[in-house]
Amino acid sequence: MAERLRELTTTYFKVWNSHDQAGIEALHSEKSTLKDWNAEHGPTRADVAKGIAGIWKDVPTIKIEIVDLFTSVTNTCVASIRVIVDAATTLKVTDVIEYDDAGLVVRLDAYVAQPKPKVLFVLGGPGAGKGTQCAKIVEEFSDWAHISAGDCLRAERQDPNSKDGELIEQIIKEGKIVPVAITVKLLQKAMVASKKSCFLIDGFPRNLDNVTGWKENVGELGAQVCGVLYYEAKEDELEKRLLSRGETSGRSDDNIDSIRKRFKTYISETMPIIDEYKAKNLVYTVDGMPPADEVWKVTQGIVRQVEAMPPM
Ligand SMILES: Nc1ncnc2c1ncn2[C@@H]1O[C@H](COP(=O)(O)OP(=O)(O)OP(=O)(O)O)[C@@H](O)[C@H]1O
Numbered sequence: 001m002a003e004r005l006r007e008l009t010t011t012y013f014k015v016w017n018s019h020d021q022a023g024i025e026a027l028h029s030e031k032s033t034l035k036d037w038n039a040e041h042g043p044t045r046a047d048v049a050k051g052i053a054g055i056w057k058d059v060p061t062i063k064i065e066i067v068d069l070f071t072s073v074t075n076t077c078v079a080s081i082r083v084i085v086d087a088a089t090t091l092k093v094t095d096v097i098e099y100d101d102a103g104l105v106v107r108l109d110a111y112v113a114q115p116k117p118k119v120l121f122v123l124g125g126p127g128a129g130k131g132t133q134c135a136k137i138v139e140e141f142s143d144w145a146h147i148s149a150g151d152c153l154r155a156e157r158q159d160p161n162s163k164d165g166e167l168i169e170q171i172i173k174e175g176k177i178v179p180v181a182i183t184v185k186l187l188q189k190a191m192v193a194s195k196k197s198c199f200l201i202d203g204f205p206r207n208l209d210n211v212t213g214w215k216e217n218v219g220e221l222g223a224q225v226c227g228v229l230y231y232e233a234k235e236d237e238l239e240k241r242l243l244s245r246g247e248t249s250g251r252s253d254d255n256i257d258s259i260r261k262r263f264k265t266y267i268s269e270t271m272p273i274i275d276e277y278k279a280k281n282l283v284y285t286v287d288g289m290p291p292a293d294e295v296w297k298v299t300q301g302i303v304r305q306v307e308a309m310p311p312m
Pocket residue numbers: 124125126127128129130131132133150203241242244245288289290291292293295
């Protein structure tokens with residue numbers, strides 16, 4: 001039975017790829033249905049074939065590749081397939097195909113996997129230019145949203161109804177890291193609200209607790225982490241930048257005491273995380289010392305590279 005189902009299914013996709021309407025009709029039983037994420041055809045084979053021919057007409061380049069076939073003692077074959085729409089678009093689809101005793105398709109249900117959102121973590125010392133570069137990215141690349149963990153926490157602190165506001169304020173002033181249960185919830189809320197497909201998660205993950213919290217709450221099912229965009233700059237330059245920003249930012253941590261505490265936290269808690277990602281070859285290191293427009297040229301190239309990565 002298993003071998004027969006494999007043969008029938010392989011033949012089915014061969015005919016499908018030849019875009020032969022009469023050929024595909026002949027592989028369906030007289031009473032046959034087809035349902036996918038977009039449409040429903042049947043209950044006759046002529047109607048199903050007409051529906052499939054409509055897809056070929058709309059997308060003449062469309063092809064299907066079999067990834068895997070699953071069989072059992074039933075007369076149903078589950079096919080994991082790749083639907084190659086064009087050079088830029090491939091869909092991961094699972095077809096559940098039920099055959100009759102004559103080997104004709106009586107029912108085909110197709111399910112599409114939603115591509116996972118792409119994520120770039122953005123790290124670097126305080127004042128390294130993360131926010132400045134992220135703002136440029138979202139201006140140039142329309143699929144991307146900039147979500148700053150620090151901004152999320154500052155907004156939460158401002159919310160008079162938040163039970164975490166006071167704790168966040170104390171921790172930010174001390175240059176320490178807020179428990180991830182608070183931060184990751186805010187990040188997820190911002191991701192959902194943005195309706196974008198690619199995310200710059202700025203200032204995260206800052207420590208091991210952040211890494212664990214991301215894995216437990218978002219994880220590999222929730223996002224495709226494409227790497228870490230890491231801005232490297234010297235501490236004395238960063239101190240100058242932050243003191244200058246502090247003249248107008250109104251941030252309670254842009255003062256010399258908090259700045260020094262933030263550096264300490266960065267060295268002891270964030271650097272080891274960056275090193276871990278480096279060991280996994282996931283870090284795009286950018287020299288953050290030159291003027292912002294020069295840093296941008298490098299940043300731009302990296303985002304293009306990440307955009308070109310196949311979705312998972
Ligand atoms: N390449 C650069 N050269 C000089 N100044 C810069 C550069 N990039 C950013 N700045 C300035 O430095 C300050 C800090 O930049 P920015 O806010 O982008 O850093 P950040 O890494 O997001 O900081 P934080 O982690 O504290 O939020 C800002 O006043 C910004 O205008």
